[in-house]
Amino acid sequence: MTDIALIQDADGRRDIALEAGDLAAEESPRTAVVLSLLTDRRADTDDELPDGGSDRRGWWADAWSEPSEDLIGSRLWLLAREKELPAVARQAEAYAREALQWLVDDGIAESVEVTAEDFRAEWLTLRVVIRRRGGGTVEQRYDYVWEAL
Template sequence: MSDLALIYDGYGCDLALDGNDLQLDDGLNTAILVSLFSDRRARTDDQLPGASDDRRGWWADAYPQIDGDLIGSRLWLLSREKELAETLRRAREYAQEALDWLVADGIAARVEVTSSVPRRGVLQLAVAVRRADGRQENYQYDVLWESL
């Protein structure tokens, strides 16, 4: 099964083109991009950034095919956070939570996320996906902090 391919530029995603045609993605990159960079609804115990009371979330989560199934990540909650070890821990936790469905749905045997700050203002997420057949796929995303 193929998805429409997305390309990521540090700020957001766009559809990938091949000339005048849309590219397809037979791998996991597009699924991971949607999982990480779509806004999951904040939990009631999450502290929202700024003075907003908007808990965000994807509208279709109100009608899940599987009870409790949510799209996206809570990375957006970190948009006003300082680049501290605790923030990096939460970034890793939020990214891992967003990708856990890959294991639950049997697409991967294991998914491991690491987070780092390679330079000021950039959050780096490294995602290692171990497929059920033993193959490993590695992805890396450099996220500009203000675009979280």
């Protein structure tokens, strides 16, 4: 799987990587994982919205996705106002697994494991381990500022 490479600076911001004035490519699913976790999936009709409003967010093209349940992004944003509790960490893991399930469904990965490793003082760290078909493992940690989810 070839994708556009992303770089991360010391402050945790991500940007598109360039090589000799052109887009840099990478052979790992890292960029796909970042986009899957950091974009907002549309909330389900029974999800409680964090601000009590009516904006269910989501990517506009999901309206035409085939199959209809093939949605982009994660519902991690729904946890923005939640307390730092073990049950909320388990929900974050479930939302992340849901966002990354397409890697298994599309045959890119054999399995995806997500663990909330650090959950303290406004931080959530998710450890993502992707076992690729044909061998190889990609492991990455993603830190979130809890207030910004």
